[in-house]
Amino acid sequence: MAKHMQKTSMFMEQSPSDYENGGSLKNVDDDGRPKRTGTWVTASAHIITAVIGSGVLSLAWAIAQLGWVAGPAVLMAFSFITYFTSTLLADCYRAPDPVHGKRNYTYMDVVRAYLGGRKVQLCGLAQYANLVGITIGYTITASISMVAVKRSNCFHKHGHQVKCQTSNYPFMAIFACIQLLLSQIPDFDKLSWLSIVAAVMSFAYSSIGLGLSIAKVAGGGHVRTSLTGVTVGVDVSGSEKIWRTFQAIGDIAFAYAYSTVLIEIQDTIKSSPPENKSMKRATSVGVWTTTMFYVLCGLFGYAAFGNEAPGNFLTGFGFYEPFWLIDFANVCIAIHLIGAYQVFAQPLFGFVEGWCSRNWSDNKFITGEHAVDIPFYGIYYVNFFRLVWRSAYVIVTAVIAMIFPFFNDFLGLIGAGSFWPLTVYFPIEMHIAQTKIPKYSFRWTWLKILSWVCLVVSLIAAAGSVQGLIQSLKTYKPFQTQE
Template structure:
């Protein structure tokens, strides 16, 4: 009896140390949540904003960024309420939706889940491709900066990108063995610090160049083009780039699943979203506007690698090194939902398979013991290899970002959160709130379609050209 009683006490103690779903205790706070969001949001998208403002002009550029900031917060607020089903999520009780697809399946059903999963994982996969392209571009920029400093600004400093994409892929193979979000808070904090660093540098260089020029370049209507049709394509690509730079709906619920309660997770997420969006919008406005003020219609597609900036060369090198470190973490933030889905899918499909479910301890010199699963090794290796191959085939920075932004924006950042919110909050059809959110969704659909057409046109033009 004494043994039985001690086992009961031990079991009760173990349960007390777990959350309400049997998961190890979640320890995330507002600030770790902000770090994850900033890591996900302030990425390669910030580098294209000077070019985007140049296409939209002084009137349209800043206004477009502010509108997207507001839309992103509305989307995040709607989606955060869907983390728990039942009770509106405000009491921190009820079953959890630990991923975006879990929430869609619970609220909208199987057909919507297949559509959502296809779009979500295609978009997450595309982010991995975009980050591979961007990192290679930054590696080449470091070499070009040093070359220009040594041989002069007219030197033919050209470097291919394939080798550096392969280097980035090799680094991601190593980082992909981090088990999940709960084990990578340190990587998100490092990546967030790096994003602040290169954003500040881009901001400072743009401001310095503007002061050195003695004038603010640019116009109300933006960069001139040869034909009105070309202007329309450039505007649509600029909108797509800004759309890519903002929403983090794809991974919002995965991040929210790291938060401790009380307070209710949706309240913490909304607070973290406000802080993150205010911070990112400030940097976006500064980087985009100062870049446009410095270069006008000649604003480069990638602010820190397009080489409007030449000196101080060591600062350009440092900024691009920060981009590389940030995207090492950002790639993992966007890849983890796919890794977790694959782990769950194969574990449920093959519960008796040792290849799928067994872990093996590996001890490397100077490193702590590492638990390795053969399925993870194979799947994650193939995943990283495939994103690298696609990046090698389509190394077009602005066009790829615009395409991803357009694909993500309406279905994943607007449509699904709005529809799930209606069910979660039991919003009556044709009520003022229902009509307002439906109108909001339709407007965003039209914007997303416009950006998608322009980004496809730009990608085809680059490939054919």
């Protein structure tokens, strides 16, 4: 995300070297903000970092609840819907014209430009609550992967009969300490390198999980699978089957949750070629690449584990051999989530800092930048408000993750809460406003039907996840070592 805190005297402070022969500033865009350098490649990396997140780990479990027929069908449906609405949203980056209109730097800015009124506040509430939820979820997931490495080594060293009790909490604290440092990266535009590293990590652990699943299937051994997933009366009761089906839909919705940061990602792309064309290309690459991984990981994971597929399929290989490969995969997950946390946190950081700087522009604590010369890096500008606020945010999300460390339930609830408003409703409503589609026309009608169907899907997915959280809370004791 481009910086919100820009000094009004920017143009006065430029040196002669900042100007090109024509007299225009070469280091800033036409609106006076720092010149963007992103391309569809870096945008694709951001998308893959955001999309191939911890959601891929729960897909084998989700397919197990839905079965061979409904599972892949739901995956493909979410893929098509996400791609379609993302292209609509990409066209809304500039207003009123997709190519020559005024830039909008955040999702809320886009909603303000096209819809206005109370919908701006509703968008902000949905987006930023979702971003908070995702960062909490990623803290939980990263700690699970770090614990898996420790337990894998313990089993390898002491034998499979040892319990190897391990607590998640020290690893959540380690993850939070890393985020304390990375959260001081000033803005989204400086995250390209981190996203590329994270995208490589996501491909690595997805490929390892896929490879282990294929090896397990090829190695024989009987597992129960069925066209309709887990069997009522054998694996689950009738009510559990319904609730788990709802929760599985929420988990798949979460696996495609990146619309919350689409506009912020698009705001890193340079203006030539037009941002919407580059973003559509990046969306196509990102969504279809991740869908391929999702289908393969979900289906082969289900084939490997059957109806007893674990919530996190990389922890389902028994922590046994090859222990080093499973360790490497879990380390890749942790590194990936370190980057993904920042992709989702930066829009929230930018929103709060921009709002505070506009309301207290004379407060030096909020707006003051202090130059610090860092060896091997150069000049880094320290802002005390940024330092305090971002550090406090990381600490609070880590504490909440420690109190409610429920992986699958949390993922499903986040996915259900964000899918309809941010991935479907607002992009469709803004597309209708932008293109002035006549009310009750054929296109208007089917867009509205799509929106309402997705609302129903989000509601039932949320219901399943809430029920799962309630069941987990009944037996959960906070801050207790897990076996």
